[in-house]
Amino acid sequence: MVDIDMKYIALTIVAIIFPYFALAQAVQFGDQGLAIDLEPAFPQPGQAFTATANDYSLPIQGTTIRWSINGELRNEYLNERVIPGTAPLLGKEMTIKLEVSLPTGGSVSIERTIAPVNLDIILEPQTRTPAFFKGRGLPSIGSKINATAIVNGNKVLPSSLIYTWRLNSTVLESGSIQGRNNISFSMPQGRRATLVLDVRELNGEPLAQRIIDVPSVTPSISFYEISTLYGFKQKAVGTAVPLLGDSITLRAEPYNLDLATYNEPDHLEWKIAGVRTQSSAGNPYEITLAATGGSGRVPVSFHVRNTVQLLQGSQGSFDITY
């Protein structure tokens, strides 16, 4: 009887003491369980972000949440789980401290320093635009795209960093590569693709991450008049082109067509009034039309296409009036 009582007493003592023991363990490992999550994970200089208190891995929930920014307690964020912020400018740091009071007394805290990094990704689609065009070409399905990453305006040498490029969840170049701040890839099917770049320091510490959309457009054709004296006229002709003199030379410019297809098209043809015509000029993208007397309106069309990658192609037309 005494033994049984002693067992109950012992079990009761254990039952009473264990939670405190467990709590002591939680506090002991609390620094590892408490975290500040940022969205975006790597804010760029001057970029707005949110910081979220992540204490769900603690065995018990905190009673009071306090936030300090750069050493200053921010009472307006008392007991807020999510707070807004703006990343400092390049070269400056911001320290965020999260302190969680426990119901049993005591508290746990964690600090996170934000030293923003400018991770720029410059896309350079290898698609056709004419020399006078002051913009950048756009990708089209199947076209080649060059991407260049610049960290902090090249203040950090590319060779001192490790780059991991992913396109729609496919890791490019089969993995991370030191110093590989530029890469080429083909535009996949769809209206856009997602390009993700992770940059780490040589010791494996994450430095920055960037996710961007890579847009895709359909190649399109504009026609331009070429003057024998002044050369290329930079104003696209409309749907009706008047033949004012004896003849007129026009050039078809297939914008955003992959350069490989532009340089060696599988199919390229001009049609006048529906009849296939050989280009009379040396450049297959140009056609010279001459008046033969009378008057009228004749449709002229142009078609260029890659017969393997069928979406790499375009056609356009205009009417010539004489």
Added chain:
Amino acid sequence: MKQKVFIIFGIIFLIALIALWVYLFFFYGKDEAPRFTDLGPEGSLDGGVIIPPTPLEPVVATTTAARPRLRQLTTKPVIGFMEAGSATTSLSVTFAEAGTGHIFSVDTLSGSEVRLSNTTVAEANFASFSPSGQIVALRSKNDRRTSPITIGRLNPGESNLTTVEIDKQVLDFAVINEGELMYSHKTSEGIENRVYALTNSSDRPLFTVPFYETAMRWGTTSSSTHYVYPKPSYLLEGYVYSYRGSVMNREPIQGFGLSALISVAHVSYSSMSNFETESFIYNRLTGTTERSSLVIIPEKCTPGLSINTLWCGSEITDLPIEFPDSWYRGQLAFSDTIWELDLETGSAIALVDTLAASGREIDIINMSKGQSGTALYFINKNDNTLWMYEL
């Protein structure tokens, strides 16, 4: 008897009437001064005639009608120009003709045009003049992205340029002062920017941009700060970088369709947000950003007389989603008003509606203020003719 006398007097009276009529019809008043249209000196008329008051500024009124503040200077297509002369002398503009590369000078007051050089640069499509207008760099082969460039010097009294050639595949170039020309060309590392000394033809690299589709904004000397950003496109993001020597820095400007005009105190830039083009003015001294009331297109703007103003051509209109791509393609054209933009507040004042003032649709590019500070010069993108607006 009485009847005879009566007839004689009647005939005499009739003859007198005829004589009076002949006199009045043929002779009366022929040698007198005109009475109401006299343009002679004041007081030459008889007393009692009302003399209209002399207009206060009759000469100015007549001149204004003949020479409007906004006027076309050339009928030739122009690929580059520079104001010559000063505010105290007669102003002229030296320009290069598209296609031939011939150099002309046009008097801004009389409109008279003189050919300064008949040295032909075939298919010339871009020219950059030194501030004096005496040195010009020209690019030929207008359908190619890169080509060698010709540097010419005007010789007084001679019809030919003294020329040298930079035999590289030059991408962009500009004569930035009387002694230096900046140019860029492709290398395996990116776009190398070099400085060419016009005085001794020496040539040295300055910095290399680690990408290729560059929009260069060179400073006024090789040792100045130079700026670069990727060529704009409405679906692609751009960033502004600066170079001093070979050191690259990231400026706090980025955005889709980004284009920028950068001065010592401000970065005026346009970018796309939610498929709408917006313009902002970043104050480099205070780090603050103001929204601009105008869409700022760098090709249409030039710094004003103070650091806080910008002159821009702009049409208040809804821009298509594809802007600026569609404008660069020549599928979209504007009919601009010239504005003075306050870079501190972002507000703007209209100086002249070019369509109302000229009756022509003028899509302004290459806006530039002359060194005299008395006029704005620009090219009409629709036909590449040169225009000016007297300030």
